[in-house]
Amino acid sequence: MASSEPATTGRRRGSGGSSARRAQLLAIGAQMFAEKGFTQTTVRDIADAAGILSGSLYHHFSSKEEMLTEVLHGFMDGLLGRFEEIVAREETPRAALDSLIRESFETMHNEREAVALYQSEQGFLATLDGFEFVGAGSKRIEKIWIGVLEAGTTSGDFRSDLNVQFAYRFIRDAVWASVRWYRPGGRYGHEAVAEQYLTLLHDGLLKH
Amino acid sequence: MASSEPATTGRRRGSGGSSARRAQLLAIGAQMFAEKGFTQTTVRDIADAAGILSGSLYHHFSSKEEMLTEVLHGFMDGLLGRFEEIVAREETPRAALDSLIRESFETMHNEREAVALYQSEQGFLATLDGFEFVGAGSKRIEKIWIGVLEAGTTSGDFRSDLNVQFAYRFIRDAVWASVRWYRPGGRYGHEAVAEQYLTLLHDGLLKH
Amino acid sequence: MASSEPATTGRRRGSGGSSARRAQLLAIGAQMFAEKGFTQTTVRDIADAAGILSGSLYHHFSSKEEMLTEVLHGFMDGLLGRFEEIVAREETPRAALDSLIRESFETMHNEREAVALYQSEQGFLATLDGFEFVGAGSKRIEKIWIGVLEAGTTSGDFRSDLNVQFAYRFIRDAVWASVRWYRPGGRYGHEAVAEQYLTLLHDGLLKH
Amino acid sequence: MASSEPATTGRRRGSGGSSARRAQLLAIGAQMFAEKGFTQTTVRDIADAAGILSGSLYHHFSSKEEMLTEVLHGFMDGLLGRFEEIVAREETPRAALDSLIRESFETMHNEREAVALYQSEQGFLATLDGFEFVGAGSKRIEKIWIGVLEAGTTSGDFRSDLNVQFAYRFIRDAVWASVRWYRPGGRYGHEAVAEQYLTLLHDGLLKH
């Protein structure tokens, strides 16, 4: 059996291999990175939490940065894929936007750590070699959202005088920043939060 | 109070002294903290930028944290004061909210570094001794905004079904997160951005 | 003696065992030790080159040092044997010296790695426990050469005012140091180099 | 006074500055590098010998490599200068060669550590970034010596059938390798050793 399944066992010090232990350590790392920040998290922190010595981490990963890369790569690839699938599926710009937003909140629920990490380290990442894929992913995501917003102003779903650039940033910031306070298992589920935000985004604060 | 007194006392060992040089160093520190983050900024970074040796900084400040305290204290005191003045002055909840938002953008323009710092280090600060004033200030600010929102739902300025907690977070996050991309001297002035955001907040995205 | 027996015993934990695989690994190790130095060569370097994991090396050798011991022991025993055979065989001191020198160059050709290793690590080895045999071997070799030189000054083969100590070091250093630049397969074969060196040693640089 | 002398005080963490302390530490480093090799010498070794903590070394040097650079640079520049001066001064190739050799032994006497370091780390240095100057210096030195040898074969000072390439390597290796056993303050001074070597090089071993 083992020999017939696609080889996923990692050889050669960490680079790209994927074992159960590796995934476990990655999860611990992701959580700590999200909690305290990448720089503030030491490899000894991670190792302690995993119950091993810091040097032993290097059996699985070639560097602390590799752990970060892996977490973010997985996160961005998944998110991008789901976003692309949404715009392909939904028939109206408004339906697409609503789905994008609901998907964002669901992602915050399912991948809390990665989202928090991405939100807080984005600026720092831009200065790091080997993390260009983050900026590139952000750009592709922006294109998707902007596309939906533009289609909506043309179709009449959204207000015709909408400045899509501002609107995009406005929505993006309001939505993703909620990772700072959203707690899975709290009073409001991610679906409820999404609906609240959708209402605000659709119609604003004012009484009409 | 402590922070608003002229403070000409206590020059040795930094605690509270205030000279021209001190203010200069503080400005440099604030900028670097905002750019690279507090932890990522070393005292030598600051000293280098100031043209002195890192040890010499300790003639002006008793620690790196003291620099941070000072920057944030000044910022929060000022902001809180201006917010309080607004709610005291404005006559309707809607006018108050609009002014709060405009004031926020003006603050991002005038005190970019402090805002950026506050935005990015908030989580980290909560874990630091001696920075309880930041959380306390945030709470007081939240009370002011929530008060305005509640008054508005009662008065009929805002939609009566508004969940003020969500609305507050929504507005706060959308507004303050713009410090990440707003550039003074860019194509849109802070007033223009404020108006764009006000429109979105008032009426939402949809065509009516 | 111990090193020249067939050695089929003691396979577990490496000590002294000798299999095909073991010899293979030893060859790889010898080459890398010679190329980068013993300290700079990691067990993983060797394991990687052999296509196994570093821990697996310890099935064949009980330590990295054991690999070194083995390489050097084989080399020194062989060289010493050949040198002894030469002095036993040759009839005049001059013929003996010439043969010793030719043999040295042939050894550099046949056992490049071991010679290079011996040349570069000699100083380091003197500080290591368990490597006294290297110094001892060097002493025995020195005795052989000095014996030949002394016999030659007595017999009239060599200049009577020769300081044999200096002469020995002079020859030894000039000859063995050439392992640093001699390349098997290069323009000059080891025999040609030997003849060049013999001429210089016999008659010097000056025109007579 | 201090302000009128050429500024030799090192600013900005080590790079190029030169204070008394720095020179002291460099001397300690050079000695240990020579004794145990660069890689085998730890910064703690050096710091311990200097009576400070390892981290404190970085107040004077930006890296361990910088210490090595500095030692070797000073050594090579000096040696090259003296060699160039010799060929400019001496009138016959033979006089030049003899002076070069005497100068080499004097250098081994005066700068033992640097010579030993250069001899043993040459191969390693070739693989290190930033140490190209070592290979370049070696090349220039080789040119000088080869030039003298060629001039000597033409002038009739040296045997006309001399292969200058081999002769150069032969002399160089024999001469410089003596740093391994030459001890200042030993029975033979460096002048005596030089004369012994000159005799051997001039006329060889054989009786004529």
Place this chain on the structure above:
DNA sequence: CATGAATGAGTGTTCATTCAT
């Protein structure tokens, strides 16, 4: 008000070695 030398704790990383499977 600043320098220059130092501290001491900590950081990411390396590496020979062990051992259950």
Place this chain on the structure above:
DNA sequence: TATGAATGAACACTCATTCAT
């Protein structure tokens, strides 16, 4: 025979901070 996970000690280097001058 080999793997894969781990150890434990060491390594070069960083950094906030201290202090005599």
